[in-house]
Amino acid sequence: MGFANSQNKIIRWVEYRLPVLKWLDAQLIDYPTPKNLNYWWNFGSLAGVMLVVQIVTGIVLAMHYMPHGDYAFDSVEHIMRDVSWGWLLRYLHSNGGSMFFAVVYIHIFRGLYYGSYKAPREILWWFGLIILFLMMMTAFLGYVLPWGQMSFWAATVITSMFSAIPWVGDELVVWLWGGYSVDSPTLTRFYSLHYLFPFLIVGVVFVHLWALHVHGSNSPLGIDIKRPDQDKIPFHPYYTVKDLFGMMVMFFILAVFVFYLPNMLGEVINYEKANPLVTPPHIVPEWYFLPFYAILRAVPDKLGGVIAMGASISIFFVLPWLDVSKVRSAKFRPIYRQFFWIFLGDCIVLGIVGANPPEGTWLLMGRLATAYYFLHLLVIIPLIGKFEKPRPVPEGIGEPVLKDAGAPAKEG
């Protein structure tokens, strides 16, 4: 099996000097993978596919887009109306951003459920978090580019957060804006960075995969695999076909949005050109930022809010040490498993709160949900790790050593 066995003279010549195909074979074809991965393991490759979709559509959009306050909005309408397939490119790119986040969030919660962040995968986990951070930057910058009302006001609200930093805050914001308010210079630099960041993501993705391939994928059982000959299978063809199937399903869902609900996830007011004199009644970010937005606004103090929001992601860097349990998979952790679902529910509640004005019941709910968010990560997880009695963990994937060890691992 593999590309590297080719007898083609040219290929042999290159291969002798730079064994690219051998490397690809090892990483993509023969790469030994646990044989019991479920469909939640599809989401990593789906995220990779979405990254490619964003870059390809983005590069073509960039050929028609104009990063200037006077022309940006019109150039996006020009893309929608006059550029061949422009509407398709733009809707793929704007809904693709949402799809990308949905896929990555599922990917992350998969990791939380099956303990994929634990030793020896801490660095792999970190690089995943760096990707998330870069994605958030990229999406925020991209959302400013169409230069609609929400673009402008989201940029204003988010960049103004930096003014909360003591001493240098105000000057920092002026430096970010390239002026005394969000304006054309801001747009132009955001465009430059929006073009740059996805390629940084590509770089970090390679490190992420490098780290992954050192110890291989975790699995639903969360065990160290001791008999690879029995429990692992080559990536190709088993996981290539499974990933292709997953990809088609994802494209189907993406297509439903692109062709039939292209503006559902956007804010209508972004079809009005940016106007510094008119503030929209509700300034809300894209859905994938809502939980963080709720945390930002739950804290009464501006600086405190910014710190809480930053912490809500940064804490995940030390999660491998907060969770002291040696058992990875929630399958064998009866208590953790329940709190996992409650935490997921808490994040959804935060998302709903983030979409609503921070008043009355909403504010209260936001504060409770924020408090619980940190309680879960900083207190509940360490306590469970300490006191929970995990159920017996099987030795291998093939046959569970103990019959009552959860549902017997499915073969094949």
Add this chain to the structure above:
Amino acid sequence: MGVPRVALFLAAAIGLAVALAGAALAGVARAAEEVELKEHDWAHAGVFSSFDPAQLRRGFQVYTEVCAVCHSMQYLAFRNLMEIGFSEDEVKELAADYVVIDGPDNEGEMFERDARPSDYFPSPFPNENAARYANNGAFPLDLSLIIKAREDGLDYVYSLLTGFEEEPPEGFELPEDFELADGMYFNRYFPGHQIAMPQPLYDDFVEYEDGTVASIDQMSEDVTVFLDWIAEPKSDERKKIGLRVLIFLAVFSALMYAVKVHVWSKLH
């Protein structure tokens, strides 16, 4: 295993219930502030339906004869009308009725000339200040994107156009400090219930070429549909292509699933 599961579901259910109740309460609170829009049946808006060229033509007529007095439509070029069934000659003739400013010529002067199909519709006012000056300080915004720029755009514009009344009707709940300002008109559906736009449509304001009776409702519907088209002229194409793409992806997914099952069946 029974008890913890039940506890989990209970917790989840309570969490969800609280969230939904909160959302519903907030929804009720907001609905009280805003008036519910008229729910019109939009024949062109379905997944499988498309614009009716005759209706677009009527809507275009209402726009040019009424709305264009005050509102610009900067993304509409005369050539675009060929997409809704106007012939090239019709478009040329129509464009020639308009005057645009071109130049500078060889002597450096700007000059006026008849519009050509490639020109965009001229705006009724040279700039925003002029538009405000003529409209009591209010700005008649560009209508090219209005349907996409408002929540429930179709119902909203239709309701707005048919929502003018001499004065607030009996029993209509108004904010306490409501006072109809000078040069403002009562409209049930506009945020704040007073708008600087006078009622633009009255029965038989236009005479339709196809003989359709030009009632307020009819004209409002026609012009709203036309505005929907100009907000996204490619939407019919999008829906049509979308159907083929979805069918292709569904078939291909099923195929890939079969391949997957086949490949994995060799494993034991």
